[in-house]
Amino acid sequence: MARRQDDGNVKDEAGAPDAASRGAIQVIDRLVSLLDALAEQPDAVSLKLLSQRTGLHPSTAHRILNDLVSARLVDRSEPGTYQLGIRLLELGNLVKARLSVRDAALGPMRELHRMTHQPVNLSIRQGDEIVYIERAVSERSGMQVVRAVGGRAPLHLTSVGKLFLAADDPRNVRAYATRTGLAGQTRNSITEPPKLERELALVRARGYARDNEELELGVRCIAAGIRDDAGKLVAGLSISAPSDFLQDDWIDLLCRTAAQISAAIGFDRES
Numbered sequence: 647m648a649r650r651q652d653d654g655n656v657k658d659e660a661g662a663p664d665a666a667s668r669g670a671i672q673v674i675d676r677l678v679s680l681l682d683a684l685a686e687q688p689d690a691v692s693l694k695l696l697s698q699r700t701g702l703h704p705s706t707a708h709r710i711l712n713d714l715v716s717a718r719l720v721d722r723s724e725p726g727t728y729q730l731g732i733r734l735l736e737l738g739n740l741v742k743a744r745l746s747v748r749d750a751a752l753g754p755m756r757e758l759h760r761m762t763h764q765p766v767n768l769s770i771r772q773g774d775e776i777v778y779i780e781r782a783v784s785e786r787s788g789m790q791v792v793r794a795v796g797g798r799a800p801l802h803l804t805s806v807g808k809l810f811l812a813a814d815d816p817r818n819v820r821a822y823a824t825r826t827g828l829a830g831q832t833r834n835s836i837t838e839p840p841k842l843e844r845e846l847a848l849v850r851a852r853g854y855a856r857d858n859e860e861l862e863l864g865v866r867c868i869a870a871g872i873r874d875d876a877g878k879l880v881a882g883l884s885i886s887a888p889s890d891f892l893q894d895d896w897i898d899l900l901c902r903t904a905a906q907i908s909a910a911i912g913f914d915r916e917s
Contacts (some may be wrong), residue, residue, distance in 0.1 A: 666837055676702055677710055681730070690727040738796070740755065747872060747881045748780050748911035750777030754884070755782040759904045762896055764887040767867075769806040771882065775799060776807045779881075802828055802836055805857040805869035811842075812849040813871070813879045819846065834859045854901055855882075859889050866892045870904035875912025883907065 683699040714720035718733035759782035768780040775798040801807030830837040851854045857867040869884035884905045
């Protein structure tokens with residue numbers, strides 16, 4: 647069968663990637679599955695457990711892990727056990743350093759934390775989840791940090807996630823609901839599309855979002871959006887607090903802080 651080159655991938659005339667391309671994609675998928683399995687464990691993991699978690703044959707997992715060790719993406723702590731490598735931290739720090747919104751947010755976040763004594767979180771959207779990219783917290787807050795920097799959570803269960811859904815096209819929101827099934831985590835979780843639509847309408851009307859123990863029982867959050875020079879919602883700033891301690895007086899502080907960060911990265915409310 648004749649083959650053609652298309653955007654760097656070798657394809658047959660029907661447009662399907664050839665065997666070599668499919669093989670490369672499969673290797674990448676297996677590599678990522680091993681990294682994800684390692685990320686789920688706090689300690690070094692055995693080859694046997696990694697094979698079970700990923701469904702890979704031990705010899706296949708061992709071969710890929712050896713390549714990852716050579717690249718310093720994985721460390722072999724002792725014979726037969728593995729953990730994430732230091733190079734991932736190096737690469738992660740590079741990514742964080744290039745996030746201008748993070749740089750602009752650090753000072754205002756610390757000031758907001760000083761005024762509220764509660765954890766202040768900076769999050770961005772990645773696909774169907776939010777990712778926590780920075781946090782201002784201290785032992786005085788009395789709040790246990792459940793999701794560290796780099797942690798993820800579903801959009802519809804978080805105050806920041808609701809900001810992004812409220813700013814999205816309604817068709818995309820319906821597609822999100824279908825794709826995720828709006829799975830819940832607590833008795834307060836929003837799991838029905840009509841209820842989510844009503845909640846997002848409230849977010850648009852108020853200009854901020856709430857999480858009423860929808861992700862974790864005993865924890866409530868409020869969030870305000872951060873926009874770039876093009877007016878695009880690029881991040882969310884949130885305050886987390888024990889459910890009986892969150893104060894509505896903080897909403898104005900939060901919104902003003904988010905506006906300050908937005909201005910620092912070029913957003914002009916008047917334009």
